Amino acid sequence: MKKSMETDPINQDVTRVNDATLRQFLGYHMKRAFNVVQADLVRTLKPFELRMLTYTALVLITDNPGIRQSQLAKAMDIERPNLVVIIDELERRDLILRERIPTDRRAYALKPTLAGRQLCDKAVAAVTAHEDRLLTHLNEDARASIEAAMRAIEQGAGRG
16 A cells, blocks of 8 residues: 555646546536535525525425424425524514414414515515526526436435
């Protein structure tokens, strides 16, 4: 082992990182693309004081008024204790209401406030523009193919 270290010179003049080995993996391309989308999405949501998770929760609550916290956690694929922080933030900003469900005192129904619905509409419009801007070079067929591939990966994940 020591001999190979002595015979393999270390190139201290690397000017471009070679990631050819990684580029053979679709997951690596997906991660690189996600990094671009995520960075732009963070900038897009910043004026609304929303993060990806708070935006996702607000949209799901707005689209599903009365959704239970347990349903929201499942839809977002996050642990219920982690959801509490998100719900607290949205509630503190008066964007949602958390109401006890009379038939199950341990459960809460989540509903958007008027301010929550208005902010949600503005944020969704901004995210739509964000996606249109980032994906402008993709035609509708390419977008549909990518979406179908992502759905297939997601659906196939549980079939190990």
